[in-house]
Amino acid sequence: MYKYIKQSISLLAVFTVLFAFANEAMAAKKSKTLKNTQKKGWVRCGVSQGLPGFSNADASGNWTGVDVDVCRAVAAAVLGDANKVKFTPLSAKERFTALTSGEIDILSRNTTWTLSRDADIGLTFVGVNFYDGQGFMVRKNSGIKSTNDFKSGLSACVNIGTTTELNMRDFFTSKGISYEPVVFEKADEVVAAYDSGRCDTYTTDKSGLAAQRTKMQNPDDHIVLPETISKEPLGPVVRQGDSVWEDIVRWSLNVMIEAEEYGIDSQNASAMKTSENPQIKRLVGAEGELGAALGLDNDWSYNIITQVGNYGESYKRNIADTGILPDRGPNNLWTKGGILYVAPAR
């Protein structure tokens, strides 16, 4: 008979424990992302499963890329050390769930800023770190020189869960071309299927095409068509409802761009502390209280610039020097013919 009492009591104990955990989880949820990050000692960042130039891990697990640099900048600003980032590789399908469920705190994964994403699913886009557009890749020997040569019956390989699928449909429908979409879950399978001849064209963001082209068996056999069929402003995303964290991520990115504008880079940042220009002094933390406004130390921006570098350094290191897109195109400063223009950090 004691058996039954024991059973009941142990059941009760199990439930008590369950509820205790649950309550703790509820309490943690109410605190801000910033507090959690400082307590944990690292920034939790969602990246791609491997896109050269944006977020790519080398053989020893070191992540590099312009998307990776955004997270490193936030780590430098919040924790004073750009290396204190934990990267979580995510598929296009998993990325938003990982962010809204709290598994990561920043999603920096070549993600297009659209109205429905910004409004619908509990996400907030904080800025643009790469201006991109969707293009098509075809085999050079196909004789296709532009999208005007496309005819009904083409098959197009594409990645699931992206704006690409929607743009592609808009594009083909408006041209009155019937096509066969072959949709894969991982980029590697898209490339393998296209490379084997299953698809006549491979479509994704042009930067992605340029990066994936380097992975083909014979990169020279493929060309990227000149047309751009969509606007793809790619940028970091945070959860809706934590405006302090949102500001920190936005301004970490903005500081990188503005530092380039003022000619501050990782090498000369410490010398710039004695500059005559008050805005330069503000950016390296020698003047003003910009950090305090964000709830950070005043050398937050100095840490970003010295540890990660300005936007131009990041672009050169990750995208230009790796041969993906040597020409900065729209991703140049507004003063140099591009469209990178950020609100002033002051």
Add this chain to the structure above:
Amino acid sequence: MNLISTFNKSIGNFFSSRPKFRYYLPQILTALGIVFIFAYFAYNAQVNMENRGIDFGLRFLGEEASFDIQFSLIEYSGASSYAKAYLVGLLNTILVACIGIFFATILGVIIGISRLSSNYLIAKVAEWYIEIFRNIPLLLQLFFWYFAALRALPLPKEAINFFDVAYLSVKGLYVPKFIWTNFSVFLYSIIAVIVAVVFIFKYAKKQQEQTGKQIPVFSISTSLIVLFPLLTFLIGGVSLTFEYPELKQLSQTIFNYIGGVAIIPELMALAAALSLYTATFIAECVRAGITGVGKGQKEAAASIGLTPGQILRLVVMPQALRIIIPPTTNQYLNLTKNSSLAAAIAYPDIVLVFAGTAMMQTGRAIEIVSITMLTYLSLSIVISIFMNWYNKKIAIKEK
């Protein structure tokens, strides 16, 4: 110490004097606990979704999907609703499950019987087949069949030609499309023939039981099945024309077949991988079933002069089926659920279309994942209900 033991004893008395209470208390507590857990999950999800500005609802199902699907059994375009996209994915899942179950059963029975063959070579080949295919993860086999097929198959321009009717290339198997007139008449004639054949079988069985005479049911019903629907072409106004696939040049080097019906390589690879994998398990079920029938049964059947074929068909199989059906049901369920691996090779099943693209475009993870889980649950339940019905039908009927 003494106090505690007294306390325990009094509780013990309390419980032992109420056996019903003692019996029900843990059960009620467990049930309550389960309800609490689920209620808490629901509450937690609701609170979190509210905090993050996500609302819950199924209204999105009526919105325009605005993405295209490669392969669909029903009319679908990007202008259709998410509900329609769901239906397309569901039908594609059912299609590949049906094809998979069909071939896995046939192959499984053949391999299972072969493994018991007295012919050394046949038995060993069957054994090796089973050991190899059931011990390699299904996802790897899927990638193997898909990418091996893509590498091996020619481009549309050099497609393998089957009598100028069907063409096999890296873009799929193109077969002629059937264009019917008065298709319903043809369909009714087939239904009528099936009903007639069932009656003939019943009548033949009765005749044999009463008089011992055997009617050649098989040849009669085969000729009926062939001839009667053919008659509808002559007198029923039914006609059939074919739309043949045609090779079209889309650019200098790009060719593709237009028209006809395309069976995409993704479907072929998925159906092949599922059938070959599940057949190994079904083969083992079949072997278990046949081995489970007593040796005396076969000897007795042989002693009354039945041929080996008759022994297998009339004596061994009816008994073996009772052992084979329950574990085979599990294999059918596994196959259906395994078909969700389709997403890895671009076959537009419910996971790829609905729990993939649709979920991404709407961001409604909780709604869509729940619907998808319910769908698989329903599919599994339908299969088990059917198999349980069949199992009961062939079970020993005690009189």
